[in-house]
């Protein structure tokens with residue numbers, strides 16, 4: 001089983017260094033090309049599908065060059081050259097990438113994958129420390145510095161489903177919060193967080209893996225990210241710019257939170273509510289609050305909030321009492 005991303009990362013880094021030294025004074029397009037190569041950005045899909053564990057198969061959403069040797073377009077970490085890219089064609093560099101659903105190690109060789117799937121140690125013990133445990137879900141904090149290979153492989157996998165950049169070679173600078181169903185060691189989704197964020201971001205990137213979407217796990221993770229920053233005593237939000245899917249998810253979460261505080265929560269009986277009041281009770285940035293209220297058509301000139309419009313919106317988008325996915329009583333945050 002492959003998964004030593006170091007080889008492909010080294011190849012990419014060396015190539016970048018070479019270009020940098022020889023490319024002084026070159027135009028913007030070469031700078032853009034270097035950046036795109038660094039993040040593995042491609043304009044089209046290059047892996048047709050993922051075999052995720054033994055029983056799940058689904059198409060990729062975006063292309064990514066970082067799995068591959070930049071010169072040969074072959075999987076950068078494979079030990080067996082005869083197995084490489086046997087089904088290479090004009091569009092796809094690889095037909096099927098086999099990815100372990102416990103540890104995200106990968107290969108293009110089915111036989112190796114089957115052997116690994118039977119012995120992967122992560123199927124018996126998920127990494128990291130439990131930070132949330134409800135009757136349904138567990139969220140674990142996995143430090144990039146401690147589980148470097150796991151986190152690198154997770155980031156590489158993520159790039160196939162997120163169109164914005166995600167860092168994969170500086171995982172030491174991040175911690176990852178990964179959600180599992182209780183009793184299972186299969187990651188269902190995650191968010192990453194900078195250890196040091198000068199913009200006070202509480203989330204770098206968030207993804208629910210394709211087999212586990214439409215369960216509200218994205219909202220659970222976003223809610224958890226705000227809970228962490230509120231416990232740290234900071235007004236916070238996600239790293240921007242958000243991807244189009246990210247923005248949809250956030251607007252849904254922000255709308256619910258603002259509606260709850262203004263209609264059901266602490267601010268429900270206040271005659272006048274300022275954006276700063278909302279920021280304090282929600283932990284949201286004022287800029288994100290304004291964006292959401294505009295999205296809801298509930299803000300006028302001088303930032304006046306129209307509560308009546310908010311009630312109308314709520315009636316048509318009712319949450320049926322399920323305001324929150326996260327329940328405070330199940331938090332296990334002791335450090």
Ligand SMILES: [Zn+2]
Nearest residue numbers: 100102103120
């Ligand atoms: Zn594995």
